[in-house]
Amino acid sequence: MSKSKMSKARRRKIAIWSTFLVLSLSLALPLASYSIHWLGMSATAQDASSAVNPRSDLWRAIRGGEPGYSAVKGEGANVLVQSGGEDWRQFKEGALLKNLPWAIVGMAVLLLLYHLFHGKNKLVERHLSGRMVPRWNVFERMVHWITAFSFIVLAITGISLLLGKNLLIPVLGKAGFASWASASMTIHNVIGPIFTIGIALMIIMWIWHNFPTVTDLKWFAKGGGLFGKAHPSAGRMNGGEKVWFWILMTLGVAVCISGVILVSPIYPQITIPGLDAARSMMQQASAVHAIAAVIWTAIALGHIYIGTAGTEGAIQGMATGYVTEEWAAQHHDLWLEDMHRDGKVLLPGEPRGAQNQRGTVFGPEKPLQLGTVYERTD
Amino acid sequence: MARMKFLCDAERCIECNGCVTACKNEHEVPWGVNRRRVVTLDDGQPGEKSVSVACMHCTDAPCQAVCPVDCFYTTGDGIVLHDKDLCIGCGYCFYACPFGAPQYPQQTAFGARGKMDKCTFCAGGPQDDMSQAEYESYGRNRIAEGSLPLCAEMCATKALIAGDGDEVADIYRERVLRRGGRPQTWGWDTAYEG
Numbered sequence: 001m002s003k004s005k006m007s008k009a010r011r012r013k014i015a016i017w018s019t020f021l022v023l024s025l026s027l028a029l030p031l032a033s034y035s036i037h038w039l040g041m042s043a044t045a046q047d048a049s050s051a052v053n054p055r056s057d058l059w060r061a062i063r064g065g066e067p068g069y070s071a072v073k074g075e076g077a078n079v080l081v082q083s084g085g086e087d088w089r090q091f092k093e094g095a096l097l098k099n100l101p102w103a104i105v106g107m108a109v110l111l112l113l114y115h116l117f118h119g120k121n122k123l124v125e126r127h128l129s130g131r132m133v134p135r136w137n138v139f140e141r142m143v144h145w146i147t148a149f150s151f152i153v154l155a156i157t158g159i160s161l162l163l164g165k166n167l168l169i170p171v172l173g174k175a176g177f178a179s180w181a182s183a184s185m186t187i188h189n190v191i192g193p194i195f196t197i198g199i200a201l202m203i204i205m206w207i208w209h210n211f212p213t214v215t216d217l218k219w220f221a222k223g224g225g226l227f228g229k230a231h232p233s234a235g236r237m238n239g240g241e242k243v244w245f246w247i248l249m250t251l252g253v254a255v256c257i258s259g260v261i262l263v264s265p266i267y268p269q270i271t272i273p274g275l276d277a278a279r280s281m282m283q284q285a286s287a288v289h290a291i292a293a294v295i296w297t298a299i300a301l302g303h304i305y306i307g308t309a310g311t312e313g314a315i316q317g318m319a320t321g322y323v324t325e326e327w328a329a330q331h332h333d334l335w336l337e338d339m340h341r342d343g344k345v346l347l348p349g350e351p352r353g354a355q356n357q358r359g360t361v362f363g364p365e366k367p368l369q370l371g372t373v374y375e376r377t378d
Numbered sequence: 379m380a381r382m383k384f385l386c387d388a389e390r391c392i393e394c395n396g397c398v399t400a401c402k403n404e405h406e407v408p409w410g411v412n413r414r415r416v417v418t419l420d421d422g423q424p425g426e427k428s429v430s431v432a433c434m435h436c437t438d439a440p441c442q443a444v445c446p447v448d449c450f451y452t453t454g455d456g457i458v459l460h461d462k463d464l465c466i467g468c469g470y471c472f473y474a475c476p477f478g479a480p481q482y483p484q485q486t487a488f489g490a491r492g493k494m495d496k497c498t499f500c501a502g503g504p505q506d507d508m509s510q511a512e513y514e515s516y517g518r519n520r521i522a523e524g525s526l527p528l529c530a531e532m533c534a535t536k537a538l539i540a541g542d543g544d545e546v547a548d549i550y551r552e553r554v555l556r557r558g559g560r561p562q563t564w565g566w567d568t569a570y571e572g
Contacts, residue, residue: 055388055562058419058427062564071395072415076478080417080431081568085474089440092470161446161468169448178447178464185466189490262469265484265491283473 076279088283096287100294101163107298111305121225121311125326130348132322133339134355140205141321147198150191155297157184157191162290192259199252202245209237210245215334225331236335244303247296254292261285322346380542381456382499384530385550386430386564389557390537393418393428397529397538401432401497404528405517408483413497414529430538432529433458433479433497434569441471441480455521456543457499462515467491476568499540500527543570 062080070078136144160168161184168177216239222232224240232238237245262285307314313327325345328336339345344355393416401407401414414432435458442450442458449464450471469491471480485492502519505512512519520528530540539546547563554561 055427055560058425059562059564062419062429063568066419068417068419069421070415070417071393072398072412074410074412074478074481077412077415078417079478080419080429081476081565082478083476085440085476089444089474092444092474165446165448174448174464178449178466181447182466185468263490265482279473279478282469286470286473 082279084280084283088287091287092290096290096294097163097166100291101159103295103298104159104301107301111301111310115305115309120309121306123312123324123327124231124330127326129325131325132346133325133328133336134321134344134346135317135323135328136321138321141318143198143201143205144318147195147202150195150198151300153191154188154195155293155300157188158293159297160184161188162294189263192256192263196256196259199248199256203249203252206237206245207249210242212239212242215239216242231330231333233334234332235338236332238332240306244299247299251292251296254288255296258285258289258292262289322352381544382435382541383456383543383546383566383570384432384434384499384527385539385546385566387537387539387550387553388427388429388562388564389559390535391416391428391430392535392537394534396532396534397430400528400532404500404520405498407517408492408495411481411483411495413479413481413495429564430529430533431477431479431565433475433499434477434565435497435499436569437571440474440476444470444474446470451504453501455499455501457501457521459498459501459503459516460494460496461504462493462495463504465493467493471496477565500525 063083065079065082065084067078068080076082161181164177164181164184168180171177172180213235215233215235219232219234219239224238225231261281264282307318311331313324314331316327317323325336328339336345346352346355395416398412398414398416402412405413407413414430416428416430418426418428420426435452435456437456439450439452439458441460442452445460446468447464447466449461450458451461452458467482467485467490469482471494472478472482479496480494481496482491482494484490498516498519500518500520502508502512502522503516505515507522508519520526525531527540530538533539539549550561550563
């Protein structure tokens with residue numbers, strides 16, 4: 001009733017003022033956040049005057065490689081700064097490039113000096129009986145040579161990738177070296193698994209022959225026949241060969257496992273559990289791979305020298321599978337005794353493999369016995 | 379000569395991922411590769427902060443130092459670029475980079491790594507500027523066109539700033555003076571020396 005009595009002027013007044021209120025509030029309310037911000041700002045200013053950066057813990061966490069959340073997926077995508085890479089770079093530019101490769105050069109120089117001043121480890125008995133002793137069977141030789149050739153290819157391609165930037169780019173140019181490096185990496189990645197199988201077979205096949213014995217201690221006490229005329233006693237494997245086996249086993253396991261980690265893909269789109277290696281793991285694998293492989297290459301030079309130019313008649317064993325009785329007597333006398341006892345020595349003129357047809361060792365026939373005098377053919 | 383730098387203002391970044399999308403679209407980046415990404419710390423908690431990160435174009439770039447084929451080079455503007463014709467996809471730059479910038483598209487069977495891809499500061503690669511070959515390998519060369527990186531230009535809150543380091547620093551300094559607090563030039567101590 002009072003409403004109807006309201007004057008027209010008053011109604012207009014209310015309409016104008018309410019419109020004004022709505023308009024001004026609609027302008028002012030969105031700005032209300034600023035008033036909160038001003039309050040916040042005074043608080044921030046106060047913080048700034050204090051000694052501690054309010055955000056310092058956050059930045060410290062970031063610098064420490066603390067992972068956060070990222071909508072982008074991939075290895076390390078949720079980490080802002082990782083420091084492991086800097087350590088890896090220091091190692092790569094320092095010890096790995098400046099010190100380690102000298103191990104290979106040092107070994108090569110040592111072997112050259114030994115060969116020049118001492119010379120080949122010759123076979124003492126020059127009159128050969130013609131009797132042959134089976135030393136490495138077909139399977140052993142196949143595994144040895146596949147692994148050996150793989151090793152040489154891997155060493156050449158690996159060293160190319162390691163030192164190419166310093167040694168090969170000046171020679172081949174950037175484009176020339178890039179194509180060689182690309183081929184090297186592909187070859188390295190393809191041959192690597194074959195080599196890994198070879199090393200695994202070697203370990204399974206030869207570990208039984210390589211447990212150390214007292215004989216090996218005596219062998220080392222006499223310097224392994226490296227210098228002087230002494231030819232210390234040895235079984236099928238001498239002390240040096242056993243040490244080489246254990247080096248091969250430890251470095252082999254290290255190199256092969258780290259190598260597999262290094263070829264693992266790192267893609268945001270591939271997440272195969274166990275296959276996608278973490279970045280820190282790859283950095284460590286790279287360091288292990290390089291250290292082990294370079295040291296191994298240096299030691300392998302020694303093995304190659306001893307097996308070829310360094311010892312007369314040694315290559316014959318791994319090439320044909322058989323060694324002369326004289327060579328066996330000089331280098332592996334205890335093993336030769338065993339072979340005689342087991343009737344495994346081939347008489348002159350006997351075909352290869354005849355030792356396997358002879359039947360039981362202590363059978364009634366006993367074709368060969370230790371101490372039996374055989375006629376020399378020469 | 380300008381010295382190009384990125385700066386992400388963590389007080390402004392709202393984790394919209396617009397920079398990531400802009401970059402991906404502008405350069406037709408290979409599938410599975412994101413040249414830029416946004417990382418959020420303390421996600422969902424008070425004090426949550428987001429930072430957009432890509433290649434920071436370091437002064438003494440670790441990727442450049444460890445590359446076995448020496449495929450990286452730094453332009454006169456301080457932009458770190460690489461030559462995909464030389465790259466062999468070994469992965470070393472990814473191990474070394476503090477910011478996780480280098481990525482590898484899947485190349486062939488067995489998931490072998492392809493040639494590395496990373497942020498170019500929208501400056502293409504070693505091919506002729508703005509050529510088709512350059513576009514296919516590295517994306518658009520906005521620097522040659524006279525523009526700045528698209529991620530920063532598209533940034534809705536202007537959290538991400540790209541350009542000459544001195545100007546970037548001036549803009550940022552002014553902001554800090556206005557709003558108080560302390561400068562937090564994220565990543566600069568790692569990327570830029572001196």
